[in-house]
Amino acid sequence: MSSESLILFFIVGVILVGGAVLFSTFIAPSSKNPVKFEPYECGIATSGNAWIQFNVGYYLFAIIYLIFDVETVFLFPWGVVMKEVGLQAFVEILIFFSVLGLGLLYAWKKGALKWV
Amino acid sequence: MSFIYDFSSATQAIDQWLKANLSPTGAFVAELALVGLTILLAYAVIGLYLVYAERKVCAFMQNRVGPNRVGKWGLLQTMADLIKLLMKELIPIRKSDKLLFNVAPYLVIIASFLGIAAIPFAKGLHAIDFNIGVFYIMAVSSIGVIGILLAGWSSNSKYSLIGAMRSGAQVVSYELSVGLALLSVVIFSGSMQLSTIVESQANGWWILKGHLPAMISFVIFLIASTAEINRGPFDLAEAESELTAGFHTEYSGIRFAFFFLAEYMNMFIVAAMAATVFLGGWMPFHLGNLEAFNRVMDFIPPVVWFFGKTIFIIYLIMWFKWTFPRLRIDQLLTLEWKYLLPLNLLNTVVIAFLVLMGWYFK
Numbered sequence: 001m002s003s004e005s006l007i008l009f010f011i012v013g014v015i016l017v018g019g020a021v022l023f024s025t026f027i028a029p030s031s032k033n034p035v036k037f038e039p040y041e042c043g044i045a046t047s048g049n050a051w052i053q054f055n056v057g058y059y060l061f062a063i064i065y066l067i068f069d070v071e072t073v074f075l076f077p078w079g080v081v082m083k084e085v086g087l088q089a090f091v092e093i094l095i096f097f098s099v100l101g102l103g104l105l106y107a108w109k110k111g112a113l114k115w116v
Numbered sequence: 117m118s119f120i121y122d123f124s125s126a127t128q129a130i131d132q133w134l135k136a137n138l139s140p141t142g143a144f145v146a147e148l149a150l151v152g153l154t155i156l157l158a159y160a161v162i163g164l165y166l167v168y169a170e171r172k173v174c175a176f177m178q179n180r181v182g183p184n185r186v187g188k189w190g191l192l193q194t195m196a197d198l199i200k201l202l203m204k205e206l207i208p209i210r211k212s213d214k215l216l217f218n219v220a221p222y223l224v225i226i227a228s229f230l231g232i233a234a235i236p237f238a239k240g241l242h243a244i245d246f247n248i249g250v251f252y253i254m255a256v257s258s259i260g261v262i263g264i265l266l267a268g269w270s271s272n273s274k275y276s277l278i279g280a281m282r283s284g285a286q287v288v289s290y291e292l293s294v295g296l297a298l299l300s301v302v303i304f305s306g307s308m309q310l311s312t313i314v315e316s317q318a319n320g321w322w323i324l325k326g327h328l329p330a331m332i333s334f335v336i337f338l339i340a341s342t343a344e345i346n347r348g349p350f351d352l353a354e355a356e357s358e359l360t361a362g363f364h365t366e367y368s369g370i371r372f373a374f375f376f377l378a379e380y381m382n383m384f385i386v387a388a389m390a391a392t393v394f395l396g397g398w399m400p401f402h403l404g405n406l407e408a409f410n411r412v413m414d415f416i417p418p419v420v421w422f423f424g425k426t427i428f429i430i431y432l433i434m435w436f437k438w439t440f441p442r443l444r445i446d447q448l449l450t451l452e453w454k455y456l457l458p459l460n461l462l463n464t465v466v467i468a469f470l471v472l473m474g475w476y477f478k
Contacts, residue, residue: 005148005151005243005244006230006233006244008148008151008152009152009155009226009229009230009232009233009243010226010229010230011152012152012155012156012229013222013225013226013228013229013230014222014226016156016159016225016229017221017222017225017374018222020202020370020373020374021206021221021370021371023202024202024203024204024206024369024370025206027202027203028202028203028204028205028206028369029203029205030205031205036207037207037208037209037210038209038210038211039209039211039212039271039272039273039274039276039365039366040273040275040360040365040366041273041274041275046211049211049272050271050272050273050274050276050277051269051272054277054281055281057285058281058282058284058285061285061288061289061449061453062284062285062288064453065288065289065291065292068292068457069288069291069292069295072254072292072295072296072299075295075296075299075464076248076250076251076295076299076302076308079299079302079303079308080302080306080307080308081306082303082306082468082471082472083303083306083471084306086472087472089468090468090469090472093464093465093468094465097461097464097465100461101458101461104453104457104458108453108454113449113450113453113454114446115445115446115449115450
């Protein structure tokens with residue numbers, strides 16, 4: 001099988017979920033009750049909206065993550081050729097990691113890794 | 117020399133038989149249908165029995181019996197649960213974002229399907245053998261978190277929102293450690309293709325051949341992947357004691373079942389990855405040039421080796437869940453960013469040095 005057949009797995013996933021949901025709507029009971037369609041809040045009436053400004057701490061980690069994730073993308077091709085290239089690749093990765101480590105150290109000292 | 121059974125002869129026989137008996141288009145469609153059905157069946161069986169295994173393991177650890185009424189030893193319990201969930205009403209939340217709310221289960225399920233497509237179950241028995249296999253698995257396993265974020269955000273419920281946000285921060289953080297831990301074996305074997313990585317372990321598994329750094333990588337991979345699939349002690353995305361059910365609070369019936377199923381399938385995928393990359397996948401336990409010993413080990417079929425290792429790691433992950441108390445979000449992020457990530461970077465340098473000097477078993 002070639003990589004085009006990934007579409008097959010995509011389609012099988014869609015069929016599994018879609019088919020089950022469709023089947024379920026046919027056999028499942030349904031009753032109308034205005035309170036039932038409220039978001040759950042421990043049984044009392046829902047107050048306000050959940051689409052609000054949220055704690056910025058989560059986004060901060062997402063931003064730091066972006067830097068390191070791009071770095072992982074660079075590291076994998078390096079990992080594959082490390083054996084063949086040898087010393088040159090090793091020196092390069094030392095430089096790469098020292099730059100990256102400084103970045104992590106900066107974020108650490110700035111307090112970006114501290115949960116607020 | 118080796119008498120490990122190669123499944124590619126069987127699949128090629130089926131391929132030729134179909135081509136001989138059907139028109140080219142018909143054979144192509146038949147093959148697609150066959151692979152699709154096989155994967156669907158494997159997916160359903162593995163998913164259902166992982167849920168069953170989880171309940172049994174949990175029960176034994178808490179000195180209970182667990183499900184034991186439906187079928188022999190309760191083996192059909194999860195089937196019964198599935199039928200029950202199919203017959204439950206799908207409640208649409210009034211203030212939710214309808215489109216995203218409905219799309220979210222598709223995303224998590226498709227992500228796990230794409231992940232399972234690249235896993236080598238035995239020699240010649242994998243759907244797709246990418247030359248970037250390790251990287252591909254990492255890439256598709258992170259699609260799932262989009263589904264989780266969509267589910268939490270679109271529900272318009274506070275519990276769901278908090279659960280999704282926690283899950284997002286957690287999954288993306290720990291993905292780094294998963295990637296770097298996998299990178300260590302990529303450096304050792306010089307390939308990202310899963311079949312090549314398995315073949316490279318024909319004279320010993322990487323966890324043994326790579327000395328201490330490989331073991332450190334393996335442990336980091338176990339911790340990070342447990343966190344990445346949102347399982348206890350890192351299950352604060354769906355911490356039932358504080359967030360009801362986290363990001364899938366508002367999901368009911370079969371849609372909830374898909375989130376549940378996807379979680380277990382992701383557990384299978386990471387366990388299979390750990391088994392393939394560190395413990396040799398379907399490769400029997402070989403020791404260097406001990407010809408006689410290796411021959412004896414070859415008598416156990418590769419499928420048994422693969423599932424044995426995978427089930428062992430799944431059991432470890434379940435053991436974690438029922439042993440350790442849940443972490444707080446700040447402890448969780450501290451563990452990743454201040455301990456695992458620097459340790460992992462250092463470990464990668466050490467491994468690069470080992471490979472440079474040739475100080476490992478080739």
